[in-house]
Amino acid sequence: MPTTGNLVESVWTYLDHAPLEYVSGQTIAQGTGRSRVAIWKAIHALQRLGYRIEARPALGYRLVAAPNRPFPWEIRKRLPAPERIQRIEFFDRLPSTQETASQLAEAGADQGTVVVAESQGRGRGRLGRTWVSPLGGLWMSIIVRPTVPSPQLILLQLTAAVAVVQALRKTLGVSVWIKWPNDVCLGGRKICGILVEAALEPDRIRHAIVGIGLNANFPRISLPAELRSVATSLREELDREVLLAPLAAAVLREFRAWYALLQQRPLVVLREVRRHARLLGHVIRVDQAGTRFEGRALALDGLGQLIVERADGSRVVVGTGDVSVLP
Ligand code: BTN
Numbered sequence: 001m002p003t004t005g006n007l008v009e010s011v012w013t014y015l016d017h018a019p020l021e022y023v024s025g026q027t028i029a030q031g032t033g034r035s036r037v038a039i040w041k042a043i044h045a046l047q048r049l050g051y052r053i054e055a056r057p058a059l060g061y062r063l064v065a066a067p068n069r070p071f072p073w074e075i076r077k078r079l080p081a082p083e084r085i086q087r088i089e090f091f092d093r094l095p096s097t098q099e100t101a102s103q104l105a106e107a108g109a110d111q112g113t114v115v116v117a118e119s120q121g122r123g124r125g126r127l128g129r130t131w132v133s134p135l136g137g138l139w140m141s142i143i144v145r146p147t148v149p150s151p152q153l154i155l156l157q158l159t160a161a162v163a164v165v166q167a168l169r170k171t172l173g174v175s176v177w178i179k180w181p182n183d184v185c186l187g188g189r190k191i192c193g194i195l196v197e198a199a200l201e202p203d204r205i206r207h208a209i210v211g212i213g214l215n216a217n218f219p220r221i222s223l224p225a226e227l228r229s230v231a232t233s234l235r236e237e238l239d240r241e242v243l244l245a246p247l248a249a250a251v252l253r254e255f256r257a258w259y260a261l262l263q264q265r266p267l268v269v270l271r272e273v274r275r276h277a278r279l280l281g282h283v284i285r286v287d288q289a290g291t292r293f294e295g296r297a298l299a300l301d302g303l304g305q306l307i308v309e310r311a312d313g314s315r316v317v318v319g320t321g322d323v324s325v326l327p
Helices: 007-017 025-032 036-048 072-076 097-106 150-172 234-238 244-264 266-276
Strands: 052-056 060-065 088-094 114-120 138-144 177-179 183-186 189-201 204-214 283-288 291-300 306-309 315-318 322-325
Touching: 007 025, 007 036, 007 060, 007 072, 025 036, 025 060, 036 052, 072 088, 072 114, 072 244, 088 097, 097 114, 097 138, 097 189, 097 204, 138 244, 150 177, 150 183, 150 189, 150 204, 150 234, 150 244, 150 266, 177 266, 204 244, 244 266, 266 291, 283 306, 283 315, 291 315
Parallel strands: 088 114
Antiparallel strands: 052 060, 114 138, 138 204, 177 183, 183 189, 189 204, 283 291, 283 322, 291 306, 306 315
């Protein structure tokens, strides 16, 4: 039974243990050591969060339906037992989950701490861009404290991309691909962006924040006009709403597993990246801070960098930039 100090979450746990069955206020009050009035208030708080809970005088309360919101308790319940203790901070709106996660990391939050927001006002994208983050998306940041040296940050980005690929395949049966270095695409359009920001010290990474932005439950029309031809959402492609908490839990489960592999057997992660990276073999254009060139994407090296062969046969190792496949 519940051990958390948060009464709303504890009450939810009682109701969620027996969905559609009545649980008496008395049982919950005894189990949590709180008054029946406190339980009643927590029930109201859950109702305000969108839970449909019926109350019957002689019977108690029963959970009829849950809202499609990525609450920490809904995510945690879908994580394997050892990960259930993972700290998950939920916000309905934040400027940016990256910003909040980095503040928590600076304050000493553990590796694995997650920040989730239902919408962001100043979502951060790569290369200083803004990331449009309307309600309905899955916006989250994970704190990691890697032991790998800094050049391998790109591998961290690719590890997150693999986690998203696997999570979408396992929870929704959707097949997506990785557009090096940080996009996950469905068909020809971007469905997810990944941003890794690190606090570096001369000889180590103090922490890194892995930001994952998954366009889930909003229509493509919610995106600014200039993005509509290059980005899409799961709802748009699948023609239905996806459940956010199971999706978030799947991404976190996969990320944890692939991140563990990254520390021990990075080549296994790279092999998975290669399996899902569609650029390889294609003629691409690389845009890097002011320079632009074309060539064939040959391979990924052991650090996750892209090796591009130009028309004159010279090879360029690309570690960052925007890449697009030429028709
Ligand atoms: C990109 O493709 O440019 C990367 C986008 C990363 C967006 C995510 S949403 C969650 C996290 N919080 C942010 O402010 N950005 C990342």
